[in-house]
Amino acid sequence: MAVKKGHAVLLVVLLQFPFLQAAKILTICFIGGSHYLLMDEISRILHNNGHEVRMFLQYAHSMLPGRPPQQSPYPVSSYSLGEEYIQKYREIFIANQKDFLSGRSDYKNFLNFMTELSYQCNITLHQSEIFSFLKEEKYDLAIIDAFNPCSFLVVEKLGIPFIAFCPGLFINAGRVGIPGPLSYVPEYKSSLTDRMDFFGRLKNTLAFMVSSVIEMKMDALFDQVIDEHFPAGSRPTIADLHLKPELWIYNVDFSIEFSRPLLPNVQWIGGLLTKPAKPVTPELEDFIAESGESGFIVVTLGSMISSLPVEEFLKEMNDGFAKMPQKVIWRYDRSDWPEELNVAHNVRLVDWLSQNDLLGHPKARLLVTHGGLNSLMEAVYHGVPVLGIPLFGDQSENVVRIEAKNMGIFIPPEQMKAEKFANTMRKIIENSRYKMSAMKQSAILRSRPFPPDRQLLGWVEHIIQSGGGGHLRPYSYQLPWYQHWLLDVILFLSICVTVIVYLIVNVIRVLIYLMFSNRKQKQN
Template sequence: MKLILEELHSRGHSVTLLRSAKSWYIPRHSSFYTSIDVPMLEDESDKEYYNKMLIKVMECRRYPTFISTFCQQNLITSILGNGHVILARATATIINDPILMKKLRDSEFDLMLTDPALTIGVLLGSYLKLPMVFNVRWINSGEGHLTIAPSPVSYVPVSGSELHDQMDFLERTKNMLHYFHSVYEYHFVINPAYSELFQLHFPPGTDLLSLERAADIWLLRSDFVFEFPRPTVPNLVHIGGFQCKEARPLSAELEAFVQSSGEHGVVVMSLGTFVSALPRESTEAIAAAFAQLPQKVVWRFVGEKPASLGNNTLLLKWLPQSDLLGHPKTRAFVAHGGTNGMYEAIYHGVPVLGLPLLFDQFDNLHRLKLRGAARVAEAKSLNKDNFLEALQDIIESPSYRNNVRRLSQLHRDQPMSPMDTAVFWIEYVIRNKGAAHLQSAGFSLPWYSYFCLDVAAFILAVTGAFVWTLVSVCRILCCGRSKKMKAE
């Protein structure tokens, strides 16, 4: 979100940011926005919770693939209930604060820009009756595209299923079961958490899904270079890779280290937010494998230094990921499979060795693997030998680099950059005070009308009545003729 806010500020827009006083990443003071602190829920202890959840996911991955994905979904469901109760309570606290609400109303904002994965922005924007633009990838029980656009389960994989768009019968069965699971999550886990809030502060019949679908524009962080082709709608705009930029020069120290790799080049490794989440034995195996490479390695790492670390590996608490990926000496990217990192790898044409840990990372890496631009290693079975073999394959096999460069060429071949596209549609909503004319009428229909089940029932009833009438007339005529023949 920060990059979009910087771009909006550079074009003359005034940005006010609602943030938590305990925010992990968002500072109170900035040169490109003013901030208002609101009650939210971030806490440093939450990071440790995710680390514990990672261990449970690794246990799920020990099951066969058909079962493991459901195990992972159940883990996510287990945290959704409490999480949405907390979000609803935080929203109620904001709405019930008359001083804060007066300040927000008096500001006369033109637009609410929010990521609906956490629902406070959606609820507050709806309550204030502001036009809304979503910067979205995930939403509650699945990927944003599945929420806003028609998504036939026969060929559109449901989030978390780790399937592709050419499914056999068993895979379609699995996909349908994942769909039913997402429906269960929404109706029985997520929406009930907001029932009291909706009763007190919103019109009768309001539910979370209706508020989300009322957003004017969905800026979806995806691109069909990466995603499988599927139906879409006019108010869904693809901005996958919007954060990608040409590489900038590295610091003198880091550039010297990279140049010291000679013709062998450099491997970059980063696990993003979960940088310290891997078990100790896994980090030792990775360090030992890196030590066997002729390449130099730049590894974003926090924690106790691995005992098996080689002289060719540089540990950094933070690294300029995009600038390293865009460096001509970079040969491979070891990553957890987060959306931003995958698009940066595509943008710069760097093959990926994936180490998925949580959430959408398994699906993201599965998509890149199917396109021949990545290999995937399982954290549950990671050891020095299989990690080294996979890494050497990524570096030495030209097919991976050729495939990812082809993806990079396709991704860059657009009439407008994803960032310019995002800003255009944000300004479009501001200029036109919304974009209701782009919203599908299908969302206002009850489910039985959406699927034309009422029409099907009517046609079946009419057809049945016609057949019954025809049979009855035939029976009457036949019986009358039979009696006449007997009388004669």
């Protein structure tokens, strides 16, 4: 019996399906800390669901200071920047921390950081042995950390279709083509919410202009790297590469972020690192038990910051904790604690802590955090209020959103004083509205139709099975900038209006001339 045409097509698809389910995927990560934690989680999810995964990793000893080493279930191709440069970079990072803690964080610090990333990128693109190996592997798809522009250059060099994963908010929305009406979508570094008055909208418009200039300066830092590693005539630009991914995935959730318009090729799957809590160690459980009904406070200022380089700031925090009835579990490198400063009686210092498990403990009362998005997502997941101390990057924007959602308060680091710190912690813990808001956001996050790991897997496999994300990308990506912003239409209409006004004015002038001319003839 002959097979119908429709059945034949279905048979072909089904025959291909097992192959597509076991794709070869390369993940790319060149930054440590929370960036590595997210890319590692993505790699594990894909590996555990049958895909052949390898990570291209820039390794450094300070990627996750204090964290016990863990065995990777997937293979890793790694390289090091060299001990001499790593030490130099660590000194730069510490100097930047001092600026952040003193309230001197600005765009200059950010551009200096990007300058270091461009230098590192040059070293990365010289890893010819790894590049040759990865090209021979013929990967079906790559997933890159889109924060680092070098990731785009590496995947372009390898010639692999890719998904861009952004570890934070929609900070690059404009260059991705995501609509961002300035009347209610706050720009990066504006510290605004979605509810703006006139001056807020004015500030947001100015922030948009400044961001556009900063983006151009940031891209220019990689021009020399591009010139060295790509042949003339086929040199990409960072801006063009932002339009090339098959899909954009953002590590954000609208339990934190403000509502805004998105495109079909933009998906959000915030909360990859959130998990049901596991029991904490017996040692910590005994310490927590001593707190009674007061409970305890979790303190961590980021996966890459194990100690604070400004002793005065550290002293104010420590003195603030001493005024609290709660126990405090603080991730801090004990070997870096100043000898002349006594640790507060209710504080336990630990080199590393399982933040997710501690926040899920029934006696957790507050998270004191730098405002990293992963930390905030875990606080939302477990319904724990937050006190934010934003240090750098998108952290100030993250804590603005937490405060706007009424689940916490933030203190700029330059305003850190023990009395103010203690009073703010008491206010958050004792005022039930912060806990109620945190539980509300937790319900929003937990009640999504699909958990983030299933969303990630589903979208990655959709891109593989559909042969790319061309059907999701808007045609605006192919339009010249003047057509995208309708400048040609505006120019045409302006000319038409000008011509019409010119004709009307001249007709009126002729009529007036004729009217006065006839009047003079009658008078004569």
